[in-house]
Amino acid sequence: MRNRTLLHEFILLGIPQTEGLEPMLFVIFFFVYFFTLLGNSLILTAITSSSTLHTPMYFFLGLLSVFDMLFPSVTCPKMLLYLSGQNPAISYEGCAIQLFFYHFLGSTEGCLYSVMAYDRFVAICHPLRYMLIMKPVVCVSLVTVSFLIGCLLATTLTSFTFQLNYCGPSHVDHFFCDIPALLPLACNDSSLAQRVGSINVGLLALLLLFSICVSYTHIGIAILRIRSAEGRQKAFSTCSAHLMAVLCAYGPVIIIYLQRAPNPLLGAVVQILNNIVSPMLNSLIYSLRNKEVKNSLKKVFQNIVLSVQE
Structure with missing residues (x-):
């Protein structure tokens, strides 16, 4: 029988093997x-400093940059501490x-x-009705619903996980x-x-991935109907960065669900890709493949250079 004394802290064992x-x-x-913090900070600066980027698309991109800074900040600082030889313990709270x-963000x-x-x-x-459909109140409502869904899911998972008694051992085989x-x-x-979490x-x-697939199926059909090659290229370029970001985000999750048997090392690698590497790649994807963001960043750097020279 395990000791019934409740734990006050856990010991993070880090990345297996x-x-x-x-x-x-x-x-x-x-x-x-x-570089995750730097890249996403630059994108956020470019969006906020350029009036031409104050559109629904860049409003959502700016929020994504904020989340890409916050999401790895949940786990990375603590991981860096124990990788540097500091205490690997984390309190119960x-x-x-x-x-x-982690689950909310x-x-x-x-x-x-x-x-x-x-x-x-x-x-x-629906390009002619875009600004009518995606008016500010709609954008804010969509973001608010996203926040509520994330908060509800995280509250449910945290409640079910920590209503259990933890009395030892205290070693968490993860980072x-x-x-x-x-x-x-x-x-x-x-x-x-476990069932509630899964x-x-x-x-x-699955629901979010399905909604993305539905949207891009309609987008693909619409692009194929565009007669000019230039028009098709322009339409595709506005979506390619987002598609690459979705692939970086959902690719690791799909790998986890496709593995036949749990593998601690593979699970840790996938979590690192999803939680630490993907947010960095997002900043590179959106900065390198978006002309408007690149032009805005050039202006920001030019202003910095001018202010230094003065």
Whole structure:
């Protein structure tokens, strides 16, 4: 029988099968995290500083940049601490907060991808009514609904996970507090929490991915109907960056669900791709493939150079 004393903290064991590689991993993840914050900050600066980018599309892109800074900030700072040799322990309350914000930010960002797909659908399939349909109150309402969905999902998952008693062992075989790594440590039956977690996360991901596929199916049909090659290229270029970002976000999740048996190392790698690498790639994708963002960034850098010279 396990000791019934409730835990006050958990010990994060980090990335499986990486013992002795901590210094190298610290350097890699430090620079990935740094460039994630830098790249998304630059995109946000470009959008806010240019009046030509104050449109629904760039409103959503700016929000995505904010989420791409916050999402890795839930797990990366703590991971960098214990990779640098600091205490790998995390308090019970800190673990609950980390789990809540991980799922809140992750699911809200997933909803935002669907909203952005709908925005592109309206822009390409109904261009003459775009500004009428995507008026400010509609944009704010879509974002608010995304926030509410993310908050509801995160509250449900956190409540079911931490209503269980955790009395030891305290070692979490992962680099942050996630549901699959915590439930095996529970003293009582965790099957209900496991089912709730799998159904909620899986169902939301499938619904959001389905909505994105529906939007882009209509977009693809509309693009094929455009007669001029230049028109088709312009329409495709407005969607390609978003499609690449969706692939970076959902690709790791699909890998997790397709694996036949749980693999701790594969699970950790997929989580790193989804939580740390993907937000950095988003900033590169949107800055390199978007002419308006690149032009705005050039103006920002020119203003910085001029101010330094003065």
